[in-house]
Amino acid sequence: MSNFYPELTKEQRSVWLRGLLTVALADNEYSQKEQDLIQDLLKDNHIATLEPITPKEVAAVFGNSPDLAQNFLRTVVMVALVDGDYSDNEHQLIQEFSTALNQESNIMSDLRSQLEGNHGHHTHLLDPIKDWLDHLDIKDSRVARVLCKVIPAQCPFERDVFLFGRKLVHIPAMCQINPLYDQLVGLRFRSLSYLADECGEDISEFC
Structure with a gap:
């Protein structure tokens, strides 16, 4: 478990x-789902606008806290994978x-190379990445709500998966074959549990 x-x-x-938000918009595609997510963020936080952020701005707030920096990176990776x-x-x-958070490691490069390589049944190559993602600790209700909205409650229908602009693989409805599917499901479950058990919130809207 990660530190509290x-x-x-x-x-x-x-x-x-x-x-x-910045990661969600990084692919330059502003889908309806992303528009809805932004509106939810604004409403939940009672603010008029939510602007993208630079690495320097992130480092100014999280740079002196390695635990927060690591958990922030885990959540943005999850959003990118959804x-x-x-x-x-x-x-x-x-x-x-x-880099800005002084959290350089092989995790990001390994994630890219392993997914890009399409190693098929050699899913053990992703074990260090899975372990890193599984250590994401949920300790904020607003972040938990966002993750519950971003990660689907049910396995999506079959779809094509693209990596760096080219088709990587076709995933059928049984998306458990997605090598990081369990990490996404586990993150959503932990977010729901945090909201229900520790915050006492009604989570029926996410079920």
Whole structure:
């Protein structure tokens, strides 16, 4: 388990949510789902606008807290993976976040190379990445709500997965074959549990 940290401050939450937004928009496609997500963020946080954020701005708030920095990076990676299209722009942005936060490691590069390589049944090559993602600790209600909205409640219908602008693989409805599917499902479950058990919130809207 990762180290405990308290509910985020207003500034930390704003930076965190802006980071998720920035990654969601990094592929330059402004889908209806992303538009709805932005509107939900604005409504939940009682603010008029939510602007993308630079790595430098993220580092100014999270740079002195390695635990927060690691958990921030885990959430932006998860958001990038949700739609099955881990684009070059998303990867580059996450790398810039990692560098600015002094959290450079092999995780991001390994994620890119393993997914791009389409290693099929050699899913054990992703074990270090899976372990890193599984250590994401949910300790903020607004972040948890966003993750519950971004990650589907049910396995999506079959679809094509694209990586860096080219088709990687066709995923049928049994998306458990997605090598990181369990990490996404686990993150959504932990977010729901946090909202229900620790915050006492009604989670029926997410079920």
